[in-house]
Amino acid sequence: MTAPTLENSRVKLSLLDLSNYKHLETIAQQKDLIYYSPSDISTSEKLRDYVQLAVDGYYHKIVIPFIVFDKATQTYAGSTRFGLINWKNKLLHIGWTWIGHEFQGTGLNVNMKFLMLQYAFESLEFEKVEFRIDDRNNKSRRAVEKLGATLEGILRRDVPMKDGYRRNTCCYGILKEEWPGIKAELLKIIG
Template identity: 35%
Template sequence: MAFSDTPTLSHDLVRLEPLALAHHDDLCEAVSVGELWRAWYTSIPAPHAMEQEIERRLSLQFEGLMAPWAVVSAATGKAIGMTTYMNLDESNRRLEIGSTWLGREAHGTGINPAAKLLLLTRAFDELGCVAVEFRTHWHNHQSRAAIARLGAKQDGVLRSHMLLPDGSRRDTVVFSILDHEWPAARKGLLGRLVTRG
């Protein structure tokens, strides 16, 4: 079982499907609500760049460097976002969950914690990871808070870690969940999802 494999993962709220060009139109619709791609502190594809981004992620998967999924609402059957395993390090049993975005209408619906439950369960229980990382822009406070709610702990900040297309520098906040922390993190996620019912 390779880290770059993308089996379909299912929960009552969400289904993670292997990313495909067939998801293009749904993803363009999802990203257009509120023009999410305009947020300066994150990298979300604009509708006109969606096909290129799908192809980029699939190319990285072909090279064994990424596992890309479409995030699909179980209620509507429509793709509402994207997520990946990236920075795959099979020899050290580590990976990062990242390059994730959800359409604005999915925010606060339980879809994000349900998707993370699926991804973390696969990483720890099926792939045998010892650590799963999350990284985000220092200024993306919404993302930082969401990562902390998963039970991840902040490892540190990589200062001036990336040069962004507009010439600004990104300070990257690094979080992780370790294998021995996963049982508690799983209980926290399950508890959040139960209280939604």
């Protein structure tokens, strides 16, 4: 499996690995950056472990992790990935996304997600893309809803968090046949 480089005038997504993750160390230590995630990236060692897990998934062909480069500011902004890739059923998840606070609300995320959705549906020819979000994370839920994803259900108390809380997970999806209409709407947003 070869990792794609996904790029437009605003953002460049390239393979995240142990050779480039250090660009994200300062951002990863921002307070409450991934509050709603069961992962921990708060130290250099924990960030390295997080990336190593993603790299392992890449070699097993179930994950494609990306480092996010914001072209507007010419800086690295965070990370995202395709995960739980099911090649047989043509289904994958987009998630594990975190960008620094200074990049949030700037249009960077919608550009990232557009490129990822376009690749999933048009290059991989997958049937469905899913998003899983903590039900308390209203900001991320609104962002995914603005993409055109449909709330399909809520998994109750399914993910243990770092503090012992068991979160409810909102399951959103976009189907292949929905993509053309969603793409047209997103192109109006990103230009």
